[in-house]
Amino acid sequence: xxxxxxxxxxxxxxxxxxxxxxxxxxxxxxxxxxxxxxxxxxxxxxxxxxxxxxxxxxxxxxxxxxxxxxxxxxxxxxxxxxxxxxxxxxxxxxxxxxxxxxxxxxxxxxxxxxxxxxxxxxxxxxxxxxxxxxxxxxxxxxxxxxxxxxxxxxxxxxxxxxxxxxxxxxxxxxxxxxxxxxx
Amino acid sequence: xxxxxxxxxxxxxxxxxxxxxxxxxxxxxxxxxxxxxxxxxxxxxxxxxxxxxxxxxxxxxxxxxxxxxxxxxxxxxxxxxxxxxxxxxxxxxxxxxxxxxxxxxxxxxxxxxxxxxxxxxxxxxxxxxxxxxxxxxxxxxxxxxxxxxxxxxxxxxxxxxxxxxxxxxxxxxxxxxxxxxxxxxxxxxxxxxxxxxxxxxxxxxxxxxxxxxxxxxxxxxxxxxxxxxxxxxxxxxxxxxxxxxxxxxxxxxxxxxxxxxxxxxxxxxxxxxxxxxxxxxxxxxxxxxxxxxxxxxxxxxxxxxxxxxxxxxxxxxxxxxxxxxxxxxxxxxxxxxxxxxxxxxxxxxxxxxxxxxxxxxxxxxxxxxxxxxxxxxxxxxxxxxxxxxxxxxxxxxxxxxxxxxxxxxxxxxxxxxxxxxxxxxxxxxxxxxxxxxxxxxxxxxxxxxxxxxxxxxxxxxxxxxxxxxxxxxxxxxxxxxxxxxxxxxxxxxxxxxxxxxxxxxxxxxxxxxxxxxxxxxxxxxxxxxxxxxxxxxxxxxxxxxxxxxxxxxxxxxxxxxxxxxxxxxxxxxxxxxxxxxxxxxxxxxxxxxxxxxxxxxxxxxx
Numbered sequence: 001x002x003x004x005x006x007x008x009x010x011x012x013x014x015x016x017x018x019x020x021x022x023x024x025x026x027x028x029x030x031x032x033x034x035x036x037x038x039x040x041x042x043x044x045x046x047x048x049x050x051x052x053x054x055x056x057x058x059x060x061x062x063x064x065x066x067x068x069x070x071x072x073x074x075x076x077x078x079x080x081x082x083x084x085x086x087x088x089x090x091x092x093x094x095x096x097x098x099x100x101x102x103x104x105x106x107x108x109x110x111x112x113x114x115x116x117x118x119x120x121x122x123x124x125x126x127x128x129x130x131x132x133x134x135x136x137x138x139x140x141x142x143x144x145x146x147x148x149x150x151x152x153x154x155x156x157x158x159x160x161x162x163x164x165x166x167x168x169x170x171x172x173x174x175x176x177x178x179x180x181x182x183x
Numbered sequence: 184x185x186x187x188x189x190x191x192x193x194x195x196x197x198x199x200x201x202x203x204x205x206x207x208x209x210x211x212x213x214x215x216x217x218x219x220x221x222x223x224x225x226x227x228x229x230x231x232x233x234x235x236x237x238x239x240x241x242x243x244x245x246x247x248x249x250x251x252x253x254x255x256x257x258x259x260x261x262x263x264x265x266x267x268x269x270x271x272x273x274x275x276x277x278x279x280x281x282x283x284x285x286x287x288x289x290x291x292x293x294x295x296x297x298x299x300x301x302x303x304x305x306x307x308x309x310x311x312x313x314x315x316x317x318x319x320x321x322x323x324x325x326x327x328x329x330x331x332x333x334x335x336x337x338x339x340x341x342x343x344x345x346x347x348x349x350x351x352x353x354x355x356x357x358x359x360x361x362x363x364x365x366x367x368x369x370x371x372x373x374x375x376x377x378x379x380x381x382x383x384x385x386x387x388x389x390x391x392x393x394x395x396x397x398x399x400x401x402x403x404x405x406x407x408x409x410x411x412x413x414x415x416x417x418x419x420x421x422x423x424x425x426x427x428x429x430x431x432x433x434x435x436x437x438x439x440x441x442x443x444x445x446x447x448x449x450x451x452x453x454x455x456x457x458x459x460x461x462x463x464x465x466x467x468x469x470x471x472x473x474x475x476x477x478x479x480x481x482x483x484x485x486x487x488x489x490x491x492x493x494x495x496x497x498x499x500x501x502x503x504x505x506x507x508x509x510x511x512x513x514x515x516x517x518x519x520x521x522x523x524x525x526x527x528x529x530x531x532x533x534x535x536x537x538x539x540x541x542x543x544x545x546x547x548x549x550x551x552x553x554x555x556x557x558x559x560x561x562x563x564x565x566x567x568x569x570x571x572x573x574x575x576x577x578x579x580x581x582x583x584x585x586x587x588x589x590x591x592x593x594x595x596x597x598x599x600x601x602x603x604x605x606x607x608x609x610x611x612x613x614x615x616x617x618x619x620x621x622x623x624x625x626x627x628x629x630x631x632x633x634x635x636x637x638x639x640x641x642x643x644x645x646x647x648x649x650x651x652x653x654x655x656x657x658x659x660x661x662x663x664x665x666x667x668x669x670x671x672x673x674x675x676x677x678x679x680x681x682x683x684x685x686x687x688x689x690x691x692x693x694x695x696x697x698x699x700x701x702x703x704x705x706x707x708x709x710x711x712x713x714x715x716x717x718x719x720x721x722x723x724x725x726x727x728x729x730x731x732x733x734x735x736x737x738x739x740x741x742x743x744x745x746x747x748x749x750x751x752x753x754x755x756x757x758x759x760x761x762x763x764x765x766x767x768x769x770x771x772x773x774x775x776x777x778x779x780x781x782x783x784x785x786x787x788x789x
Contacts (some may be wrong), residue, residue, distance in 0.1 A: 002563060004570050007199035010192075012577035020584035027591040034595060038602040045607035048615050051622045058625040065632045076635055115673040118687045118780035119638075133649070140645035152643040155669040157652075175645055180638060182631075 075149050078181040082108050085125055085147065085179070092142035101131035101139055113178045114153045125150065125177040130160070132169050140175075149180040204368020205566035206574040210283055217568040220286030220375040221521050221551070227253055227274055227285060228518040229261070230379060232461055233293030233408050236261060237514045240274055241522055248522060250512045261289075261358040271365065271372055282372035287365060290517045291354045291554065292379035292406050292460065297424045298325035298338060298351035305349050307342030307535050313349060314340055318557050325351045335359045337554040341381070344535050344542070345418035352424070354378055354554045362555065375521075376554040380404050380411045382517040383460055384422075385546035388415065388539070389526055390499045391456065395539050398487075400454045401444060405468055407461035409433070412440065414447055418542040421447075432467055437475025451485040458491060465490055520550045634781075642731050642778055643671055643691065651723045651732065652693065655710065655768065661703035663760060668694045674771060687782070688774035691731075694767050698749055698760035707744040707764055716740050720770065731778055732770075739771045 062069075086106065093103060105128035113119040129136055144150055156174040210216045215223050230237035238253025254273050260266040271282050304313035304324045313324050321338040322328040328338075335356045342349045356362070356376060365372040387402050394400065395415050404411040410433050412423040423443055425433035433439060444450050455472075457465035469488055476483045496516045501508040503526055504519070513519065520526075527547020534541050555561075566574075602608050641647070648669045656662050674690045699707060710716055717734040724732035734740050744766040751763070772779055 002570075003194065003198035004202045004563075004566050007195045007202055008570060008574050008577065010195055011199045012574055012581070016577070016581045016584065020581065020588060024584065024588055024591065027588065027595060031591060031595045031598065034598055034602070038598065038608065041602070041607045041610070042605070044615060045605075045610050048610060048618055051618055055618065055622045055625055058622065058629055062625060062629050062632065065636065069628060069632055072632065072635055072639075075639075114671055115687045115689045115780050118782055133653075137646045137649045140649070144641075144644045144646060148639045148641070150644075152645050152648060152669070153671055155645055155648055155667070157649070157667040159665050182635060 073182075075147065076180065076182040078183045081123065081179060081181060085150075088143045088146045089127070089139075092139045092146065095142070096131075096135045096139060100135040101129055104128045104130050108179075111178075113151075119151070119178060119180055122181060123179040124153070125175075125179055127173075127175045127177070129173045129175075130170060131173065133157075133171060136171070136173055150177040151180055152176070153178050201368055201564070202566050202570065202574055205371070206571040206578075208575060210371060211568070211571045211575050213283065216283055216371070217571075218373070219553075220288050220373040221524070223286030223373050224284045225274060225286065226522070227271070227287050228290065228515070228521065229253070229256070229287065230290045230515045230517060231258060231261070231293050232379075232406060234258065235462075239512060239514055239518055241518070247506060250509060252512055262361055264361045264364040267358075267361045267365065268370065271370070282365065282370045286373045286375065287362070288518075288521055289358070289362065289374070289376045290379040290382060290515065290521075291356075291376060292408075292517075293357075294355060294408055294426070295378060295380060295411075295424055296353040296426075297422070298353060299327070300324060300340060300349045300351050301326050304340065307344050307347060307349060310340060310342040310349065310533065310535075314552075317351070319559055325353075332558075334556050334558065334560075337376070337556060339378070339552050339554060341422065341549055342533070342535070342545070343419050343422065344537055344545070345416070345420055350422045352378060352381070352422075356554065356556075359556070374555050377517070377521060377550065378552070378554060379515075379517045380406065380409075380424075380460070381546065381552070382520040382550040383458065384411065384413050384419070385527065385543070385550035386496070386500065386516050386520045387456065387458060388419075388543045388546050389503070390496065391415075391454075392539055392543055394454065398452055398454055399447075399449050400456055401440075401449060402456045402458060403440075403465065403468060404458050404460045405432075405463070405465040407463065410436070410468070412443055414444060414449055414453070415539075415542070416447070416449070417539065418537055419546070431463060432471055436468060436471050437479070440472060441475070441479070441481055450481070450483060453485065454487045454489060456489045456491065458496070459493055520547070524551060637781060640731075640778060641729055642772075642780070644729075647723070647727050647729050647732070648691075648693070650727060651720075652695070654719055654723050654726075655693070656695065656706075656766075659703070660700070661760075662697060662699045662706060662764075664695050664697035666694075666696045670694075674773075687780040688772050688776060689780060690772070691770045692767065693769075694765070696763070696765045699746065699762050699764045700760050701762075703760070704746050704762055704764070707746060707766055710742040710766065710768070711744060713740065716742050716768070731772070734770075736776060737773045738776060740768065741771075742766060742768045 065072075085108070089103070089106070093101060105126065107126040109124045109126065110121065111124045112121050129139075131139075144152075152175065154174075154176045157171050160168070160170060160172045220226065224243045226241045228237075228239045228241065236256050236258055238256050240251040240253045242249040242251065254270045256266075256270055260270070268282075271285055271287065275282055275285050300313070301324060303309070304316065317324040317338045317340055320330075321332050322330050324340060325338050336353055337356060338351050338353045340349050340351050354376065362374045362376070364370070366374055383404050384402060387404075388395070391400055391402075399414065399416040401412065401414040404413070408427050410425045410427070412421070412425060414420045421443060423439065425436060425439055427433055441450070444453065457468050459465050469490065472488075475481070493516070494510050497508055497510045497513060497519075500516060500519045500523075504523055508519070524547065527550075528544040530544050530548065533545045533548045652664075652667055652669075656664060669692070671689055671691050674688050710719075717740055720732045720734045720740050724730055724734075744764060746762045746764045749761055749763045
């Protein structure tokens with residue numbers, strides 16, 4: 001190989017190829033990456049704009065329930081549930097005298113909901129009262145309004161066994177609730 | 184190792200500098216750049232006889248050649264690079280150093296020396312191999328030279344077809360260094376060195392061609408320092424160089440002449456042409472021959488002597504050229520054999536046919552053989568056009584590459600500018616994240632509210648269940664309930680097994696037992712009528728605002744009552760009532776109902 005050819009291959013091909021190739025490839029990579037980055041940012045921006053609109057729509061949708069949401073969360077919270085149930089029921093019973101309604105049993109057990117695969121496993125509240133019809137209805141209305149997470153699974157009303165007064169208006173009532181919680 | 188690499192790189196760098204000099208764009212694109220000296224637009228002919236230099240310029244102009252007097256130059260000037268370069272520049276008329284369109288043709292007649300060709304290259308047919316070998320290794324072709332060679336002493340071979348032998352001639356190139364300076368890349372003049380006696384012989388063969396066919400001729404080319412004898416019959420029969428050795432004529436001219444012609448049998452019929460090629464007239468040669476023939480009693484009756492003058496040769500050449508040639512300008516006939524190569528035919532390669540015509544052609548070609556070194560060193564120094572084009576193309580590629588880089592950089596800049604002008608790039612990721620967080624929280628809240636709000640829709644409450652019982656069987660003496668049981672259960676198998684994502688339907692059931700009279704019995708029977716029962720449900724739904732009671736869509740209600748005689752002993756509850764009854768009321772909420780129980784995958788609180 002002649003010296004000229006060697007020189008041309010070294011100085012006019014190899015070195016320029018390196019000197020131009022490296023920055024050229026770097027620029028190409030930079031351009032490609034920047035385009036991807038810009039495209040990503042553009043998509044991100046479009047998503048952001050869309051999300052902003054959706055957020056506004058969500059706020060609008062949430063407006064009617066916004067105030068109730070903390071209460072809903074509190075009601076559905078599993079924390080301190082037994083005490084809250086007790087307080088709710090006691091509060092409902094406060095309006096009545098013990099002659100009208102007497103709370104004879106309160107039990108909380110774990111168990112599955114009567115309709116499987118819906119509300120799943122949870123707590124069951126079992127209550128027993130000795131009362132007349134109307135106070136029981138009103139009291140139940142009261143605590144069930146305060147505690148909308150109580151789902152009545154069963155209710156039994158019957159004349160007390162061995163009552164001394166056959167025509168007595170008192171009833172023995174057994175209520176079993178499934179307590180809906182969010183956890 | 185490092186030193187060797189460095190040296191090699193340094194060598195390559197020097198070669199590259201030289202290559203760049205040869206591969207200038209204008210030079211590569213110029214048609215004549217890679218052509219020999221005689222094809223350049225301007226040719227400077229220099230004839231050197233050892234003392235004086237004859238200088239003439241021939242320029243190509245439209246429709247022919249233009250002959251001009253060349254700049255005055257002495258033999259000493261030829262040895263000075265600067266002076267020679269200056270003269271060249273004067274001819275070209277340019278201030279720049281570029282002499283690429285100038286051909287310098289040096290016709291040497293200062294001295295010529297014959298050599299004995301070795302047997303291997305003696306036959307004319309070996310001419311092509313011989314002319315290559317003699318350039319690189321003259322010792323392999325010419326006897327007695329040894330292995331070493333001097334670049335300033337150049338040998339060339341001349342095949343003589345008639346006698347089937349080859350002669351070798353040597354010219355000394357005293358001005359080689361200055362001539363090589365002219366071909367440096369920065370000057371780029373083209374140089375050729377010709378043998379003046381061979382050119383002259385070629386021209387004489389051409390002029391005397393017709394006469395030679397009739398009668399053998401012997402040409403005596405009378406230069407100042409030597410005389411060439413060339414007997415020609417059916418071709419050149421020999422080529423003898425007779426040096427003058429500081430005399431006006433060769434020392435033993437008569438002996439040499441007769442010893443050359445006698446064996447060839449030319450003394451009986453031959454024309455001797457005493458051609459004046461130097462500054463002296465050849466009459467003295469004739470006198471020497473005449474006295475020699477007289478003294479040695481040589482029979483020279485058949486010998487005819489012609490002594491043409493320089494002007495007559497130029498006149499003959501003018502006739503051949505078809506244009507008037509001014510003898511005072513052209514000065515040397517040797518210049519014409521270079522300029523009018525077409526006189527000798529169009530053949531580029533010599534042929535080995537015998538005869539005058541082939542000989543004229545052959546010597547026309549041999550007259551153009553250059554004594555300028557064309558050895559390996561010279562060939563290495565010469566940048567071929569292909570490499571020059573390659574170098575230029577790569578240079579263009581380099582510029583293109585740089586341009587491409589700039590374009591790429593520009594495109595990148597443009598993309599960046601465009602991108603940063605828009606809002607997308609200016610949006611801080613914190614804002615996006617905040618908005619995203621806000622969106623996620625709101626969405627989770629909404630999902631939570633939807634999910635749990637729906638789940639908490641009243642479906643089964645004690646107060647409404649009890650109120651329904653009162654509506655179903657209002658207080659009356661005709662019916663007395665002693666036990667009420669309400670429960671709920673799953674009914675839709677699809678919701679519990681194969682379609683776990685389908686909300687679950689359920690059934691609510693009221694089971695009542697007690698006592699009744701005949702009227703009570705009728706009332707109970709009436710409840711089994713669906714319309715009546717549905718009306719009761721709908722009434723409760725409306726009155727209590729409890730949609731779960733409404734009988735709509737695919738919801739169904741059903742009542743089943745059973746009445747039997749009261750066989751209990753008197754005194755038991757309902758003693759006055761004759762019948763015992765049991766009533767079961769069922770409400771079915773199908774899986775597809777809006778109030779069917781949804782499956783709950785308990786989600787985290789927002």
